[in-house]
Amino acid sequence: MEQFLIFGVVGLSTAAVYAVIGSGLVLTYTTTGVFNFAHGAAGMLSAFAYWQLAVGWGWPVPLALAAVLLVLAPAFGLLVEKVVLRPVQNLGEAERLVMTVALLSGLIAAARWIWDPNLPRPLTTFFFERRPLHIGPAVITWHQALTMAVAVLVAVGLWILLNRTRTGTEMRAAVDDRALVGLTGADPVKANRVAWVLGTQLAALGGILIAPTIALDAAQLSLLIVSAYTAAIFGRLRSLPLTFLGAAVVGCMESYLTGYLPQNQYLPGLRLAAPALLLFLALLLFPHGRLRGRDRKLRPVPTPTMRGTWIFAAVIVVFSLVLVTVLDEVDIISYGPMFALGVVALSFVPLSGFAGQISLCQLSMAGIGAVVWGQLAPDGQPWALVAAFAVSALAGALIAVPALRLSGVYLALATAAFAVVLDRWIFTLPSFELLGVRISVFNQGAVDMAGPRLLGFRLDEPAELMVFAAVCLALGSLAVAALRLSRFGRRLIALRDSEAAYATLGGSLLVARVLVFALSAGIAGVGGVLYGMQLQSVTADQFTFVAGLPIFLIAVIGGLGAVGNGLFTGTAYLGPIHLLNAVAPWTHNIVQLLPALAGLGFARHPEGIVPGQRRGWEPLARSRVALSALIGGFAVLWLLRVGDLIGNTVLLLGTVVLALALRTWAQSKEAADVKAEVPVEWWGVRRPWRAEDEEVLSRGIAGG
Structure with missing residues (x-):
């Protein structure tokens, strides 16, 4: 019983942090209609800024706290509201989602640039010199007590603000009808500004409170938001009391899993993945109300011609042949993955471009395909490519079936949670036996990837693998174009336009979503195989949720409905990185920011770059x-x-x-x-x- 109480205290103190961060997330969503994927990254950046002031520069703790919470965090919130989100306030839900994902990716890259991730940055807890408090057998540190007290004060303060003040009423009303709120004499822009400032301050407060108890790492701190996401989903993105209850469930679950989970080589990752797994289950089980501010700005999907697509496919192959004749072996190895990653990006076209389904786990699907090839094709057996497609497609179908009733932000959260579960648990498992079959994932190390054996020839040189990947991308582009022109492709676009109308006219939502998820996951799995072939050896770190964000952003920027988006994404993702690093090596960190910066500029061209470029180059082609x-x-x-x-x-x-x-x-x-x-x-x-x-x-x- 004593141990149970001890772990309970630890869990509640962690839950208090999740409650503070989750309440800021709910506040922002309730008052602006924007689900901020970068909320945790704002807390991460604040924690680093606090370390820099209090430890790096030796400022007094109260002064460092005041500078971060009262100056830097509000300024950052105002900047984000004005520069990033105000331009997309009147656009659709998908556009706003892309902007916050771009901000998440950019803040992680910026933090890694400013603060070297290889150097440890420990932070001491608040009042660490004071003797802890004793409540029966439980011991509570002053830091834990402070954290829980702050959570209570935040809950009371937010309730009063939203329900007992004119400002709170204006903030809640602005999301439903900004024009109508303006007619009452209120200022919806001011209401949004207040919401972003308070939300960023709460994220900063939560980041500073939890930073002393974990490693100060950009990705790890940013993904702590997954636990806050879970708490917010418990509150259905609108109820603060239920959000605090969800935070208590998540915090205590993590603590008790730490204390009581059996010690073996298969379960440590489960504790790390538990918040993401709980988020996935909460999304499936809890009823969800109408998404706030969910106005849909649909744009026509480009219609390719098969003649034009054949020419484009030939251009892809010719492009690869030119590259292998003008680049040396080192450069071929550097630029080689562009066609493989292009196949991964192509998987977004039928799923998001045609069917309108948001997925943030496509690179995870690519990781599944890479694992299947590495385990089944040690000598490059070509049939294993079909197996990689099939297994990845099965994983995609498994996501689609339980997530049938999810859409928009909820679907994006579900796929993000699935990716995090793979990152933290499934991909870290050692080999195991299931129903008499020995199954290996990454086996806690690297997986060797052999080149394919075709018509008696083994493709193992970088140049050969680059051309092979280009041929696969060309064939994939032809297949996706044929899908767009087919009856099923038209059905997918109808599904994107209106799920209710699609079902009313006799279409099966289950069949359509399962098929498109399976198809896109299979394409991504083939891309993962090609990517692994080019690298010759892959690890789980190359297929993480964070690693997939830049690819998603560039694919969105290119235009999710354009068949040429695969080549564009692969080229834009790797081309600038290696070109700038070769010309100016000092730009390495700046290059890492480019996908996020391009994503933040998405509001200027929400239809995508590829369709616009296609129109611009058509006169030359004619x-x-x-x-x-x-x-x-x-x-x-x-x-x-x-x-x-x-x-x-x-x-x-x-x-x-x-x-x-x-x-x-x-x-x-x-x-x-x-x-x-x-x-x-x-x-x-x-x-x-x-x-x-x-x-x-x-x-x-x-x-x-």
């Missing part, structure tokens, strides 16, 4: 003269490069300049041709009157 000149000019530059007469930089810049010049010429010529076809009744109005026009008109009248 012009035989311009297209022939481009192919011929590039061929000359490539031959000069192969002959070592020019370098890769000249090849790249020459190709870009030539392509841009020919595109401009083609656009102007096409515009002139369109302008020339002015109807006769608009001569002299839409174009200048010409001397020969009178003769043309006279002949026309005479002939009539």
Whole structure:
């Protein structure tokens, strides 16, 4: 009993932190309609800032706390509200979600840049020099007592603010109808600003309170928000009392699992994954109300042509062949994964682009595919690629079935929780036996990945594997384009537009969602196999939830409905990193921020970059003269490069300049041709009157 009480005290003190952070999350969502995935990252950044002031620079603790909680955290909240979220306030739920995911990824990268993750940064607990309090057999430190007292004060203060003040009423009303609130004389922008300041302060307070008890690590502190997510879901994203109850459940569960979980090699990861597992179960079991501020801004899905897609597929293969002829082996190894990661990114197109289903666990699906290939194909047996697709597809279907009634933010949370469970538990398991079958995951180490054996030939050189991955990406792009043009593809788009209407017209939501989740997961699994082949050996750390965020962001920026998004994402993810590192190695940390910065600029082009670029380059593709000149000019530059007469930089810049010049010429010529076809009744109005026009008109009248 004594041990039970001790673990209970520890659990309640941890629960108090989760309650503080979760209440800030609920406050922000209740008053702005934005679910802030970066809420935990804001607390993480505040904890690092507090360490820097109090330990790094030796400021007095009260002064450091005041600087973080009263200056830095409010300033950060105002900045986020004004620069990041106000531009997307009137956009759809998906756009707002992308912005907060981009902020999460960017804050983690920024913290790792500013504070070297390889250096330990211990923090002492508050009032550590005082003797602990004794309540029966339980011992409570002053830090634990302070944490629980703060949680109580936060609960009381937030309840009074939201239910007994005009400001709180305005904050709650602004999310439902900002225009109507404005007519009453209230200021919805001010209400949002207050909500973001308070929410960021609560995240900062929770981050500072929990930082002394765990390692000060950017990713670990940011993902503590998973426990706060669980507490918020207990409160259905609107009830503070239920959020505090959920926090108590999560905190005590973690503490008692630490004390009573049997000690063996299979269960340590379960304790770490327990909050994410509980979040997944809570999402499935609890009823969910209407998502606040859930206005859907649907955009048409681009319709590819099979002729154009065949040309695009050929471009992918030719691009890979050019790369292997102009790059040395080291660069091929560096750039090689772009086509494999492009296949992973392609998996977002049918799932999110066509069906409108949000998933944050596609890289985890890729990890499953990599494991299957590594365990079943030590000699590159080609049938194992089909097995990798099938097992990954089965994992995707297992997500879709229980998550059938989830959508939007709830579905994003469920897939994020699934990814974290894989990261912290499943991928860390040693090999085990199930129903007489020996199953190995990463086996707590690295998995060797052999190249495929095709038609009696073994592909094991980096150049061969790069071309093979490009061929797979080309075939995948063709398959996704065919899906878009098929009846099932049209059904998926109807499902995205309205699930209720889709079901009313006789469509099966279960079948459609299971099939699209399985298909996208299978594609991602094949991408994971190709990625592992290129690296020759993979670990679980390469398929984590955090590692998948930049790929998701770039795929969203490219345009989730565009078939060409796979090549765009793979190229944009790896290209700038290696190019800038080669030209200016000091930009390494800046490069890590690029996906997040691009994601934060998503509000300017919510339809995606690829559709816009496609429209811009279509005139060149339609012009035989311009297209022939481009192919011929590039061929000359490539031959000069192969002959070592020019370098890769000249090849790249020459190709870009030539392509841009020919595109401009083609656009102007096409515009002139369109302008020339002015109807006769608009001569002299839409174009200048010409001397020969009178003769043309006279002949026309005479002939009539």
